[in-house]
Amino acid sequence: MSRRQTCRPWLLVLWCVAVGQVASAAWAAAGHPRLLLGAGETAALRNEWPKSNLFAAAVARAEARLAPYLGDPPEVPVPRDAGGGGTHERHKANAILLADAGALHQWTGEARYAELARQLLLRYAELYPRLGLHPERSSGTPGRLFWQSLNESVWLVHAILGYDCIHDALDVDERRRIENDLLRPMAQFLSIHSPGMFNSVHNHGTWAAAAVGMTGYVLDDERMVRMALLGTGGDGNGGYLLQLAQLFSPQGYYLEGPYYQRYALMPFVLFAKAIDRNEPARGIFAHRDGVLLKAIHTTIQLSYAGRFFPINDAIREKGLDTMELDHAIAIAHGHTANPALLSLVDERSHLVLSADALRLALAKEAGAEQPFPYASQHYRDGPAGDQGALTVLRSGPGPEHSALVFKATSHGLGHGHFDRLHWMFYDNGAEVVADYGAARFLNVVQKAGGRYLPENLSWAKQTVAHNTLVVNGQSQFQANAEEADASWPTDHFHEARAGAQIVSAVEDRAYPGVELRRTMLLVDWPALERPVVLDVWRARSVQASRFDLPLHFKGQMIESVPVLSAVPAWRELGEGEGYRHLWLVGDAALPAGARWAFTWLQGRRFYTYSVFANVDGRAHLARLGAGDPNFNLRPESALLLRTAAAKELSLVAVLEPHGEYDAAREFTRGSVPRIAAVLRSSAAGKDVITVIGPNEAQLQVALSYQRDPDLQHVVEAEGGRFKWRGYYQVSMTDAISPKEES
């Protein structure tokens, strides 16, 4: 069942209402500007803004950026280069310059900024009609100014912001030339001449819709606005409202994951701001129970230490300091005055030049800030929230808390990775168990023109590049995205109690004849200084299968028990996609039931991963870098537990953060893990995991995997009979004998 089919009936209703509104509406905002800023809004605030140091600094920075171009406007070159090349970057910069110049004209009232934007726009109005498709065009969605139309949409969003702000400073002839030779043709090129892209339910479509819709508002062109909202056919089979309905879950989770969520957010919120100003009756911010504001909040939640969780095709450096969030935070604060948003702003922030941003800055400076409430959350995926979930388990809100991210979402279209039941772990302000992110150097021409590298497909998307089970050395769905898009993990369970949080899900489509269930817990066990992670797998395979469990860790290896033999001449771990990039560097036999304890140091803390399975296997240490002809891959390290072929796999792992390494203070303590043993007892599909800690303290986790809270379960466990009710139970004891609960 595809996303689109799920949503269509519900959407049709919305669409009918929307069409009626568009057809009859005169814009509420009559003068100019009417997008990010309102007519007369800056004049009213002219005495206010210099009082804000943050905002005044943002104005000053924008003035400094523009200073070199006053009287000497930048080049408007004939398009030539792909992403990262000279003309590409020049046109990108010019768009931002246009938006800046317009805003500065509004805030300062100075004619020279309008003059700069005027000259630039007129030059573009001269150039644009002469352009065919870009010489470096992409096959699917070519642009004219840029190699792909996406950049052209982004360009128009910025340019229309600038034009809106200087509209009243232009004469009629200038407006006519700019509108008829540049803005309209570009809007047409991005919509009726590119209907496939424009009507797509995808971030490219949203950027195009925002560009065309915002242009429509400024040019008083109702037809453009209607197309933007409802697609080129005006029938709701494309456009902003369909995108809003289908791309976000009810909680505001975006199907491509946080990296593209952040990217998609900018056109969503900019266009929403424009809709709200010009057609407030639409109540766009209340639409779908406030999904846009939820999406902004969710985007922020999907980060740790200021960086987004890099699932799917993600540039790992991206975080809360991106320009897309600058707009989103300002607009969200403008609508909610939520003081937690102020905590995301500081002197290094790039405040945008909107009235919302000014109010944000003034509130920050008035001391209204509250900490952002980072919290555990189970983000259901899909338009109706029934297509898998991303679960974040956090030990607290502070900068050094532990966070476990469990990915059991839908695939996420073309940027999705084959990583169902994958997890990541953050602690002490750093990444500990990691996702490689995308194999891409954004806009670096020497690296495939700045596009995704071949290794994005051969490595980064493959299952073994993630922290989840690989069956028989194959990626999930044999790396077929269309197949992966058609389903999602099921049987989700999630609960967060004080001291113990749990998430569980089942994947039974990724490998024919194989059912995988993973259950993870983050437990605050007083016997250990930091919360501990439990990881419990159950897998059944019709045919006996070999299972690999990789763990991509960040940091430096400290110790392995059993000791790993170094492989003198490194060899590829396998021939399949993903595997052919991994060198096998360390190896040890691991008999059934034997525990592999691997300790590493990341930043100032030690981590020990203990894992064992019910079948014989081998412990591998691997390093990335094989089969990499252009030296594109980072030299990351991974553990990999490989089992013999089996029809039933039961695997238990525990991650223990411990100790402290402070080189500056020459202080090391607790480099040896405190967990002495991990045991598993199973019966009738139920598991009891017993962790033996310091001084024989015990942590027991019982799992029935059955939701009925009244159903009682019994398993004969280490040291006695263990009884509990419901899906799971976590108990802790000081003594050797397990506490019996009923």
Add this chain to the structure above:
Amino acid sequence: MSRRQTCRPWLLVLWCVAVGQVASAAWAAAGHPRLLLGAGETAALRNEWPKSNLFAAAVARAEARLAPYLGDPPEVPVPRDAGGGGTHERHKANAILLADAGALHQWTGEARYAELARQLLLRYAELYPRLGLHPERSSGTPGRLFWQSLNESVWLVHAILGYDCIHDALDVDERRRIENDLLRPMAQFLSIHSPGMFNSVHNHGTWAAAAVGMTGYVLDDERMVRMALLGTGGDGNGGYLLQLAQLFSPQGYYLEGPYYQRYALMPFVLFAKAIDRNEPARGIFAHRDGVLLKAIHTTIQLSYAGRFFPINDAIREKGLDTMELDHAIAIAHGHTANPALLSLVDERSHLVLSADALRLALAKEAGAEQPFPYASQHYRDGPAGDQGALTVLRSGPGPEHSALVFKATSHGLGHGHFDRLHWMFYDNGAEVVADYGAARFLNVVQKAGGRYLPENLSWAKQTVAHNTLVVNGQSQFQANAEEADASWPTDHFHEARAGAQIVSAVEDRAYPGVELRRTMLLVDWPALERPVVLDVWRARSVQASRFDLPLHFKGQMIESVPVLSAVPAWRELGEGEGYRHLWLVGDAALPAGARWAFTWLQGRRFYTYSVFANVDGRAHLARLGAGDPNFNLRPESALLLRTAAAKELSLVAVLEPHGEYDAAREFTRGSVPRIAAVLRSSAAGKDVITVIGPNEAQLQVALSYQRDPDLQHVVEAEGGRFKWRGYYQVSMTDAISPKEES
């Protein structure tokens, strides 16, 4: 000629004066405390210190650290473990606790802190007499509480600070037990029972001297103080004054490099403070033209972005936030009130609990701070400043400046690396061309007990682990430290003019029959956006030799011209020490005169290294990690240019920082280098290097290597005859033809 011989005559004079003073002096400070704090000093400041937020926070942190032990003093275990183990860390922590408790007793006047220190000291007084040598003792310098006596000296330095502070709160019997059973025997053990260590001119000796000398002042024991100052024989053949004379150059450069300089600084300054308080007539801070204060300043200068240059055996994480500098900065500010020292203090700093630190905090809070004047400097090494030099060329003082570090110092004793004419480069707040540092996990028991790892010798110390020429695949001096200690690079030249800085040195002992000269420049060439590095080698070898020039870069490879062929199965680059840890991963032929241009991305900037030689060679890309049985090495990357055998090598390299990569802002520009060509013309031992930049701009550097400023030189260079006077000349042109200057 050894260091010791160089200094002895001069030292003897000093020693005679010193003996006279010690013999006749009664301490100027009569009561207690009399080391870091003076008698009655805290009482006088009791209304002052709560006014300083920084100092009050430091007091509060110390109180919080001690709170768990009030009424329940920590264990005083029988010594058992080596570095990083439980008893080791417990005793280390107890010493700090003693110092803290004493200081808190002074500052707060509260008896409970004295009580905690009293109980601890009495327990140690009970334990210590029963101890033989430590079970995990090191062969050379065993301790009793610790595996090595060094830790015992550090322990006593802290314990005597604590005892000094609570002296007046103890009764006579308690003092007797603590002094007779603990402090005196420990001081004796560290001096007359360990004369080899105590009299050594080495940081171990300095810690011991400080411990014994400070104990002597507190216990009114003139003999101890004399030993501390003049060695166990009281004759100046050991002790603090000899160490001060021999370990620092006149500019305050410490022969083991900044990592150990920082470490050695703490006993030097703590003991100096005690000497100054008790025997001000010695004028210890003015001694050797104020070498101690210079040493503190130099230690700070030998850092970038807060981290020390990691030459020799250095833990790379060490920087300005170490406890050793906390003391040094406070004491230096106490003597000089230099407002630049205030810039090194902020809320995260660990202020010590001294009156100097309080005055530092109050000055900081009064807004007296000035930026620290990071500057280019030529640090001559050796007691008389004639044993080589470390040169730092900086493009400015700010946090993003470029800094080139050129190492042509003496070897640096047992912690020295075989890295003459090695360089490092920092830019934009990050390491760009790097030193591996030491192979060691400080105090991590699982990693060789926290000591230096085998790979410290087999990799980190070897020449190929550095950015300097390796001849015939052998390390300098065949990695024999004693031979290396006997000489140092010669013929140093250094000059810093506005826009162009130069350093040059010759090494002709490291390889028999081989003379190496390296000349490096940091040039601010307006045709490029950032300062550019020029690197010019001349080598002569009696026998034809193969030369390898490694470059250990930080960051990710972007492009190589010529293209490097990926080596499908990585193989060791060689069998010798160092080489056997390097995998050859990429390879290309490089004919004589052909330029190898290699671009990488580090942080937010691109770097292109262009190199060519006068003989045929090969371009190699290497990765660290071969022959590493315990997985101790980090997976670093290096370039390596390998030449065919030759008797004369002329090699020129240029490092160009360029462009910007801002993933957060999705902005990339200038990823392609702007230098089009690098040419070299030579005649009669002189070189003219011509760099062709954008728009055919030219940078020409002429080198005669002759100091006479009036001597004129002529070389037929690219495009014409080039004339100049003196050692070197830098000129820049816009046109194609070189400017002729005379």
